[in-house]
Amino acid sequence: MMKKFLAVLLVLGLAGSASAVVSMSVPSEVAIGTTSTLVVSSDSVDNYGGYIVITDMVAGTFSNIQILPGTGPDADAEDLSADYPGWWFFQALSTNPEVPVVPGDHFTIDYTANDDFSLVLIELYDFSENLTGTAEIQNTPEPLTLGLLGLGGLFLRRRK
Numbered sequence: 001m002m003k004k005f006l007a008v009l010l011v012l013g014l015a016g017s018a019s020a021v022v023s024m025s026v027p028s029e030v031a032i033g034t035t036s037t038l039v040v041s042s043d044s045v046d047n048y049g050g051y052i053v054i055t056d057m058v059a060g061t062f063s064n065i066q067i068l069p070g071t072g073p074d075a076d077a078e079d080l081s082a083d084y085p086g087w088w089f090f091q092a093l094s095t096n097p098e099v100p101v102v103p104g105d106h107f108t109i110d111y112t113a114n115d116d117f118s119l120v121l122i123e124l125y126d127f128s129e130n131l132t133g134t135a136e137i138q139n140t141p142e143p144l145t146l147g148l149l150g151l152g153g154l155f156l157r158r159r160k
Contacts, residue, residue: 021042021043021044022040022041022042022048022050022124022126022132022133023040023041023042023043023124023133024038024039024040024041024052024122024124024133024135025038025039025041026038026122026135026136026137027111027137028136028137028138029137029138029139029140030060030111030112030113030137030138030139030140031113031139031140031141032113032114032115032116032139032140032141033112033113033114034112034113035110035111035112036110036111036113036137037108037109037110037111038052038062038108038109038110038111038122038135039105039107039108040052040090040105040106040107040108040109040124041104041105041106042092042101042103042104042106043103044101044103045100045101045102045103046101047072047091047092047093047094047101048091048092048101048126049076049089049090049091049092049093049126049127050089050090050091050124050125050126050127050132051080051087051088051089051090051124051125051129052087052088052090052109052122052123052124052125053086053087053088053122053123053124053125054086054087054088054120054121054122055086055120055121055122055123056118056119056120056121058114058115058118059113059114059115059118059119059120059139060111060112060113060114060115060118060120060137060139061111061112061114062079062086062088062109062110062111063079063109063110063112064108064109064110065077065078065079065088065090065107065108065109066107066108066109067106067107068104068105068106068107068108069102070101070102070103070104070105070106071092071093071101071102071106071107072092072093072094072099072100072101073094073095073096073099074093074094074095074096075090075091075092075093075094075101075106076089076090076091076093077089077090077091077107088109090106090107092106092107111137113137113139113140114139115139116139116140116141117138117139117140117141118138118139119136119137119138119139120136120137120138120139121134121135121136122134122135122136122137
C-alpha cells in the first residue's frame, strides 16, 4: 500500500512540474564577503520541482535553503552536494487539495561571495534534468577595496 502511495505522489509531482512556470531571481553582483539571496518562484498552483546547479563552488558558498510559506505542506528541499557537488533539490508539493501550492516565492538559498572577480553560473533544471533557466553572479570587491586599488594605481603612475 505504501509503495502505491509513493508512486501516486511521484506521478503527481512530475505531472505538475510540466505546467508550472518556474523562475529564479539571482543578484547580478555580490560584494566579496557579503551574502545575497537566490529565490525560486512559480506563477502556478501546480506541484513542481527540480534542481539548482552551481558551477563554481570555490567562488562562493551556497547555504541555508529555506522553504517559504505557500510552497505546499509536502514541500521538500535539500543540499545534494555530498554526492553531487553544487546540486540542490527542491520540490513544491501538496497532496491535499484543501492546501494547494500558492503562486509566488517558494525557496531561497543564501550565497556568500568568497573570491574576487569570479563569475558563478547557476542553472535551473526540472525533474527530467532539462535545463529551464540560467543566471550569473559576478563577485566584486567591496567599495573600499576598489578605492584602495584605485589609489594604488595613482601612486604607481605618479612614481614613473
